[in-house]
Amino acid sequence: IHNIMTQYLPRDVDSILKQIVNHVEYTLARTKYNFDEQHAYQATAYSVRDRLIESWNDTQQYFTEKDVKRVYYLSMEFLMGRYLNNALLNLGIESQYQGALKKLGFDLDEVEHQERDPGLGNGGLGRLAACFMDSLATINYPAWGYGIRYKYGMFEQRISKEGYQIEIPDYWLTAGNPWEIERLDVKYPVRFYGEIKHNGKHYEWQGGEVVTAIAYDSPIPGYDTYNTLNLRLWSATPASEFDLDSFSRGDYYSAVASKEAAEKISSVLYPNDATEAGKELRLKQQHFFVSATLQDVVRRFKKKDRPLTELHTKVAIQLNDTHPTIGIAELMRIFMDHESMGWSAAWATTTKVFSYTNHTVLPEALERWSVDLVEKLLPRHMQIIYEINRRHLEEVVKKYPGDGDKLMRMSIIEEGFPKMVRMAVLAVVGSHHVNGVAAIHSGLVKSRLFPDFYKEQPDKFLNMTNGVTPRRWMQSANPALSEVISRWLETDEWVSNYELCRGLEQFVDSADMQREFREAKRTNKKRVAERIKKEFGVEVSTDAMFDIQVKRIHEYKRQLMNVLSIICRYNAIKRMTPAEKEECVPRVCIIGGKAAAGYVIAKHIIRLINGVSKVVNNDKDVGDLLKVFFMTNYNVTLAEDIIPANDISQHISTAGMEASGTSNMKFVMNGGLIIGTMDGANIEIREEIGNDNMFIFGLLEEEIDRARNELKYGGYQHTDSRLQEAMKQIEANKYCGKDVSEPLLKNLQPYNDYYLVTRDFSSYMDAQARVDEEYKNQTSWVKKTITSVARMGKFSSDRTIREYGEQIWNLEATPFVPSS
């Protein structure tokens, strides 16, 4: 029952139909007698946006009246996915729109498919930011998201007929974006390069080039609440429309060049997921959005007359990884150079405003910028960073006189050629709290990344285990299962209070519930089977076990181990007698994910998967017992389509390398079981749902270093004959050419197998055999999935955000109350 207490626009089908037709005529300027599905989508989107604009403005107005503390979530990525269905469900108005569109001769599902998926992110970090925005709105926390409005989002992935990944630019704004409002009245200058002058009173940053940041706002509707938050994304435009001087000097090119240079800043998302590019344009992007954001935050705070030394009482800023960390120096610059605050007052306030979330311990993903580059691009910031470091190290020396190593480890500046700025250390020094995203990861953040800092300030370091929003990942993606859950719980309150799902456990032995869970699963598998038929022209049986691994392609996520096990399964089936084939559990193996454009090995892995798929799917001996598909262009929309169809999903990273993972949570919430390592959030999922409902294998994090040394120094040689046979076949180019097989096999050599694929392989295969065994007993399998769904409450992002709100941001839930 949605609280429609203050929605002014009527919600009945006929009014909605009128609103849609109105937009066809007056917004799209088309006749109401001839408009197609794309137009119907746009008109529908505008009519839903109208509803959100009301609650949006009311909510912001209310927060200002109440003068509440707000949290600002700064992220280089927001992987929002499609808006329409999410907005309709959060407003509780989906059925009315379905009815209205039907009357106009359209099907809501088809209309929703017209929407482009805004791919403004790479993977986990970007999607987490999106889930967080949905939870922040739903639990009525005053919050804003701030990021960049990239013209080109995450590239579109295509697979060539030879099986290679091809990257296609994702110009997602071709049909415009009804979900954003261009705020030409909200713009800020952002400077780069130039020099520093001291005017006797304070430093001034002059010269260089200035671009203008323009705000584009998108409404973030909460579920079953009137509150609607704001996501403000910045777009870069040239400060002055046109450099007339050089134009009049006939230097036409440079007149245009400066325009393009400016716009380039927000033109494209860097498609790297865990390896920093270290490119100047990337740092420009970071400073661009952070500077515009901080100017906007300070302007909003100053609306009320109070000292900026109290900023932290009304403002909390969360740094989504190190990408926005330059903001610490930028706020100091604004405080001292624009607001004439002294160093210590500025620093005291700054460190009470910022908090930092780390999302990876992979050394290659930790951002470091050369001092030369920062000095050239942001000279004032480099000055400030030097001073922050000088004062910071002064404290360290006082406490540990003569301990040069500690000084080196704790310095923001990494000595050497070239000298580097460690953004992670700056983030720790400049933040009041630092958190990891799952218990094991937060432990490694303390013990491996920042042991010296943890020793000094243990209370600064926290764990905030990730979560996902049940709205998009259950209610919207899996209406079949959601309907079953609501009926057995006799409420749909679980959508905003997942803990209620524990009530399902009492029915786990009910044959009716088991049947309904299975029917929901079959509905989802049928849909994906149709998609596979359409995309690959291959029939798959929905009796087969759907085994899914979808995430960014990365060596530590070990998609290679998965495809090696598929080759072994294929070889085993080839050797089976008809009787054994009878016993064999048929599998449909689905793998998907993008490789960073420059990540050669990851692209080789995609090529191998496609090679194996071709051989297996065309082998008559195997028939329905095994099918392999590489689903192209994995993104939020594809995830919503295939995750509900999973029976088993794979989260098989080398222990200690996957910070948390979030697809693991989505798969279990959608009635599937996990085969995985004791890594990231897998460990906490196992704690919550029970070891019997998971297939755990592999080395533990604390065993990794020794295992690596054993492999490196010949202490260990795998003896798995299945693996040897598979590697021999690869070597014989059975599945792909030498260009691919050679580098992949090289990485599997003992001294090279850094991700311990060969070391974990046998226990992985044992776990896979257990999965096959368990699946044969469909009753016990479905009971495991019911129990698991019931116990996943901890992994709702509502729980995660409440913990941030209570332990880091100190926020009050502030549901909008209409003034009487």
Ligand SMILES: CCc1ccc([C@H](C)CC(=O)N[C@@H]2O[C@H](CO)[C@@H](O)[C@H](O)[C@H]2O)cc1
């Ligand atoms: C500088 C390039 C770059 C870009 C993005 C990143 C992200 C931190 C990578 C990322 O998405 N990490 C993932 O974050 C998820 C949300 O917390 C976790 O669940 C995943 O385990 C983690 O890999 C690192 C480096």
